[in-house]
Amino acid sequence: MTAAPAALATAPAFADTPFTTDDRPVAWRNRDFPCRVLRPRAAPASVPLLVLGGGLQDRRSWARLERRLGHRHPLVIPDLPPARTPGRAGDRPRRDHLGWDDLTDAALHAADQTGPGPFAVLGVSSGYPVAYRLAQRHPERLTHLLLFGAAPRPGPRLRTLIHEGLAREAAPGPGPHREAAGRLVDLLTNPRAGADLLMIRAAARMLRNQLTASPQDPLARYVADRGQLLLDDPLPAGGVTGVRTLVGVGAHDSVTTVEDNRAVAATIEHATLAVMRDADHLLHMERDADFADLISRFLHRRPLTTPGTLVTRP
Amino acid sequence: MAAPMLSTVIDILTRQAALPAGPVTPTATLTEAGVDSMAVAVLAMVLEEDHGLVFTETVLSGQSTVAELAAYIESHRAAAA
Numbered sequence: 232m233t234a235a236p237a238a239l240a241t242a243p244a245f246a247d248t249p250f251t252t253d254d255r256p257v258a259w260r261n262r263d264f265p266c267r268v269l270r271p272r273a274a275p276a277s278v279p280l281l282v283l284g285g286g287l288q289d290r291r292s293w294a295r296l297e298r299r300l301g302h303r304h305p306l307v308i309p310d311l312p313p314a315r316t317p318g319r320a321g322d323r324p325r326r327d328h329l330g331w332d333d334l335t336d337a338a339l340h341a342a343d344q345t346g347p348g349p350f351a352v353l354g355v356s357s358g359y360p361v362a363y364r365l366a367q368r369h370p371e372r373l374t375h376l377l378l379f380g381a382a383p384r385p386g387p388r389l390r391t392l393i394h395e396g397l398a399r400e401a402a403p404g405p406g407p408h409r410e411a412a413g414r415l416v417d418l419l420t421n422p423r424a425g426a427d428l429l430m431i432r433a434a435a436r437m438l439r440n441q442l443t444a445s446p447q448d449p450l451a452r453y454v455a456d457r458g459q460l461l462l463d464d465p466l467p468a469g470g471v472t473g474v475r476t477l478v479g480v481g482a483h484d485s486v487t488t489v490e491d492n493r494a495v496a497a498t499i500e501h502a503t504l505a506v507m508r509d510a511d512h513l514l515h516m517e518r519d520a521d522f523a524d525l526i527s528r529f530l531h532r533r534p535l536t537t538p539g540t541l542v543t544r545p
Numbered sequence: 546m547a548a549p550m551l552s553t554v555i556d557i558l559t560r561q562a563a564l565p566a567g568p569v570t571p572t573a574t575l576t577e578a579g580v581d582s583m584a585v586a587v588l589a590m591v592l593e594e595d596h597g598l599v600f601t602e603t604v605l606s607g608q609s610t611v612a613e614l615a616a617y618i619e620s621h622r623a624a625a626a
Contacts, residue, residue: 294581298565429561429587437586440602516583520563 249273249302254290259340262312265290266341269297269306277530278374279305279345281365283338285356285380286457287415287442287449296515299523304530307350309341311361313456331460331467335364342372351375351530355515356487357457359495360465366474366499367467375530376476376499379522380484380512382491383466389486392418393462396454411450412442421511424483428509430517431483438513466495476502477529478545481510481517496545503529508539550622551615553596554588558611562587571612578611598622 250271256263267290280300284292290308297306315328329337338361342350351374354362359381366376385393392414399411416439425431442449476499480492489506496502505525510517518539525537535542551571559566562584569578585602592598598618608614 295583298579429590430563433562433583433586433590436590437582437602440586441582518563519583 250297252297255344257309257337257341257344259312259337264310264312264337264341266307266309266344267291268344269301269308270345271302271305273302275305276303277305277351278348279307279342279350280526280530281338281342281350281352281362282306282308283311283352283354283358283361284308285358286453287438288355288358295519296523296526299520300527303527305345307341307344309338311337311341314460315455330463331360331364331465334361334457334460335368338362338365339369339372348372349374351377353377353526354379354381356380356512357461357465360460360467363471363495364467366471366476367469370471370473373474376471376474377479377526377529378476378492378495379479379514380481380487380492381466381478381495382487383494385461385465386486386488386491388418390462392450393454393458396450396458399448400451400454408445408448408450409443411448412439412445415442415449415453418486419512421483421485424509424511428483428517430509431511431513434513434516437516466498470498470500471502472500474499475529476500477505477525477535478502479505479507479514479522479525481512481514482506482508483511484514486512493545502545503535504543504545505535505537506541506543507537508541550619551612554611554615554618557588557591558584561591569611571610571615573611574609575606575611575614580606580611582606592618596622598625 250269253268255266257266282293290310293308311334349372352362352365359378362378366373416435420431420435425435478492478496480489493504496504507514507518515522521537528535555569558564558569564579564584585606589600589602589605592600608617
């Protein structure tokens with residue numbers, strides 16, 4: 232549930248893409264936040280898909296998903312506002328801090344960029360609490376709920392790291408952020424599984440490079456964005472009913488384990504659980520083709536026969 | 546000797562980095578080929594682990610086309626041999 236698998240980055244933009252892209256500001260309360268909207272050039276095959284990534288991701292982190300789904304599905308990818316300004320940890324909650332309900336309201340405003348009609352929502356990592364709340368509070372708007380890398384609450388390693396991030400934020404140190412980046416990467420990936428799996432190693436390397444190069448302390452940034460919120464009930468009581476739901480997890484995910492995701496799925500009526508082999512928390516990067524295939528199959532009610540994926544009821 | 550390296554690079558990008566094969570042609574720019582930071586990380590790791598060639602992602606992603614990327618790698622391989 233954490234974080235973030237970050238930026239897949241440098242999104243290639245093909246000259247003859249089968250979709251158009253539009254970066255626009257979304258006016259929300261007394262601020263704007265940016266939102267990327269993709270529309271297929273051909274008639275769309277489904278309702279829009281609202282994509283809510285994790286804490287270290289942004290709207291340009293989904294280039295591979297765009298390439299695999301953008302020709303058929305409108306995509307709405309907002310940069311939801313951070314829960315608070317980095318460097319202002321203080322005692323929570325403060326009046327200018329945002330909570331899960333605020334972010335859910337912002338996400339609904341982003342979804343409205345393609346009109347007031349129904350949409351599907353994809354919540355990955357710490358995007359999941361927002362997606363879950365959208366389904367819980369606005370089931371009439373949602374056709375599908377897809378959650379990947381969810382957990383009822385942060386595990387002990389993540390809780391420790393969040394508290395360390397709060398301490399770092401209160402007393403920032405100089406110099407590069409290699410150590411903080413390494414801690415985050417070791418948490419979000421599974422080094423033991425990576426010893427045998429190239430894509431897990433590669434995702435970890437890429438994430439480490441990006442976080443190390445960041446001008447901000449990545450751990451402090453993560454905590455200020457949504458990390459601190461994870462300490463406050465990421466999974467609200469009451470469950471979800473009436474929304475077709477898929478919960479997915481990498482078999483080697485060590486930060487939001489298969490059992491964590493199973494527990495979240497168990498709170499959702501008729502949810503389906505998909506466990507993807509050879510992947511960890513960054514499954515959308517490590518198995519991007521299968522990740523997109525699974526999403527597409529679920530949106531179109533096709534059999535979930537994605538290779539290397541075990542589908543069960545929770 | 547550039548042709549075998551070109552074949553190797555295309556193979557790594559499409560089979561191991563999982564890029565769709567269609568756009569990964571010799572004359573394609575890295576952007577046109579869909580080479581993103583994940584693909585560059587995979588390429589750097591495979592070159593290092595399987596071929597003993599060490600490159601930074603910055604250097605690899607700074608090449609213009611797929612063919613130029615392969616030629617750059619090959620020139621450094623030959624120089625190191």
